[in-house]
Amino acid sequence: MAEIRVRNLHKAFGPFTAVGDVSFTIADGEFFVMLGPSGCGKTTTLRMIAGLEMPSAGSIHIGGEDVTMLRGAKRDIAFVFQLFALYPHMNVRQNISFPLRVQGFPRREIRARTDEVARILRIDHLLDRPLGGLSSGDRQRVALGRALVRRAKAFLLDEPLGALDAEFRELMCEELRLLHKRVGATSVYVTHDQIEAMAMADRVCVMDKGAVLQIGRPIEVYDRPATRFVAGFIGSPSMNFLPADGGLPAGSEVIRVPGGTVAIPRLHEALTSPDAVLGARPEHTRLCADGPLRGRVINVDYLGARQLITVDTGAGRLRVRADNTVRVGTGETVGIGFRTESLVVFDTVTDRAVRSTLFDGAVHG
C-alpha cells in the first residue's frame, strides 16, 4: 500500500502528444478514478504508472520510491486488464497463483494465498476449472484474484468492467467498491463511463486531450465543473449550454441570454471574453410561468419518477427535468426558471468556469 505521486508526466508518440504535463498525487488507500473519452490519455497515464510505457518526461513515485525508469516487474503493482488477459493454457488456480509462482514463493504459501483470494472473490469452487466454461463475470473475478494475490502496493485497473454486460457491470461495480473497502489498497481505475466513475471514486480525475482538467470528489466535479468539457462530460442527461453575453465585471449577478436575463451566482472575477456560455443542468432548470425565458415544448419523455421536457427557446434547445406531477403537452408555451446558486458561467476563450460564489469552499486539486 502506498501513495502514488505523478509529476509533470509527459508522453509523446512521434508528433502526437498522448499525455501532456500531468501531475497529481493519489493518497494511500484512495480509490482514484481517471475519467475521459477514448484517446484522452488516461490509459497511457495508467500504463506509465504500471511501467508498460516509458514516459517522455516527468517522474512517478510509488510509496516514496522513484520508479520512473523501473520496469513493471520491479514496481510491485498489480494490473487488471480490460480483456482480463487470463492465460488460456492455465486453469483458474494456475492463473491466480501465477504471480506468486513467478516470484518463487514456497508452494505452501502459494496454495494458502490462492485459496484465501478465491474465497474473498467467491470463486473457490472454480479453482480447478479450466477458463473455457467461465462466465465473463467469473473471468473478471479470476483477473482480480491474480491482482489481489500479489498484495501489491497499488492496483491499477484499465476499464476492468468494459467487457462485461450491462447487468454484470453494475454488480461488479458494487463488488469492486466493497473489495476496495476490505482490502484498502491504493487503486487507480480508468474508465470512460462517468456513471461508473461517480459511483466508485473517492476522487475523480477528468482528462481530455492529454491534459487533466479537474480532480475532485465526485460531487465537486459534478456540482462545480472546472471547465465546459467537464460539465458536459459528466451528468446524464448532460448540462444545457446557453449562449450568453460576455464582458461582465467581477461582482455581476445577472447574465444576458437571447430572450432574457438570468440571475447567476455572484462572480468573483471579471468575465473578459466577449461571449460567454451559461451552463444549467436539467435538474437545475424548472418550468415556471414567470421564469426569465420562454419557449415551446417540443418533446416530453416520461421516465417514471421524473420526466424530461425538451423546450425550444430563443437561447436554443433546453432540457428540463421535472417531477412526474407536472402536466405539460407538446406545443405548449412555457416559462423556464433556473436554480440560481447552481448555475455555471464559462469563458468561451479559455473554456474555464468563471469563479463565483458557486465555487466558495471548493477544493481544487
Place this chain on the structure above:
Amino acid sequence: MSRASTAAHSVGEATPAGKALAAALVIGYALITMVPLVWIVLTGFKSPPDSIAYPPKVVFEPTLEGYVNLFTTRSRQTEAYIESLGPPQTWYEELVRKRNMVITGPSRFAGRYMNSIIIGFGSTFLAVFLGTLAAYAFSRFKVPLKDDLLFFILSTRMMPPIAVAIPIYLMYRTLGLSDTALGMILLYTAVNVSLAVWLLKGFVDEIPREYEEAAVIDGYTRLQAFWKVVLPQMRAGIAATAIFCLIFAWNEYAFALLLTSGTAQTAPPFIPIIIGEGGLDWPAVAAGTTLFLLPIVVFTVVLRNQLLRGITFGAVRK
C-alpha cells in the same frame, strides 16, 4: 417470413437430403483422389510380372519382393552357383533366389530416406524457429521499414524457386554447398521462411499484447513472457506452419535433382530411378513411394487437431 429470407439463413441447419448430397460429394471426391494412392500401395505388394500385367491385375498374390528389391542390390547368377551357396539363411534371400539372383548388398534407399528426414525436418525446424522469432518481432516491435521488409519477404515467393536454379547451382558449387545436407537445409529454409513469417505473424497478431504485459508486471522478463506465455498460445499456428513447411521440403524434387547426387540426395529424385531387370522395377518404386508418404501422413494425423484449429484460427473473432 418470405422464401428469400429463409434461403439466406440456410447456413444453419442442413436438410437430410442436403446432408446426403454433401456426403456423396465427399465420398466421390475421396474415391477419385484415393484411387492412385491405393494403386501405388497395392503395386508395392505385387511381383514384377504382376505389376506390368495387362489387363492390370486387381486380384493378385501379395509378395514383399518390391520392398526387398527396394532395400537391396542383387545380381543374377547361374542356378549351379546359387545351389552351391547352400540353403538361404533368411526369408528375403529365399525370395530373391526364386528369381535366380543373390543379394550383393543394401541399396542406397535407406540412406536417401535418411537424407530426406534430416533435410526435411531440419529445414522445417529452422524455418519455423526463425519464422516464429521474426513474426513476433514484426508483430510486437517497432521495426523500421516494417511494411517494406514484410513485402520483401513475401516477394521471395513471387516466382517459382526453380527460376533461380542456375544461380543457386553456381553459387553452391563455389561455396562448396553442392550435394551437402547443410546446403539443402539452408535452401529449403530460405524458401519456407517467408511462408512461416507470414503465417505466424497472423497468429501472433491474434494474441493480445495484454498477456505479455500481464506477465511482465507479474515478474517475467520479456523473453520469459514470450517463452512461457506467447509460445504456448502459438502451438496451433506453429503446428500448421510446420506441416506446410515439411510438406514442401519433403516433396521438393527439382532442386534435389539438380543439386544433389552422391551424398545428400533425397528420396524424391531417387525413387523414380530404381532400376530393375529390363527397365524400372515398378513394385520397388511403388514400395519406395509408399514408405515416402508415411511420415507426412503420420505427422498430419498426429497434429490434425492443432492443424484444424490452426487453419481456421483467426477466421472468427472470439
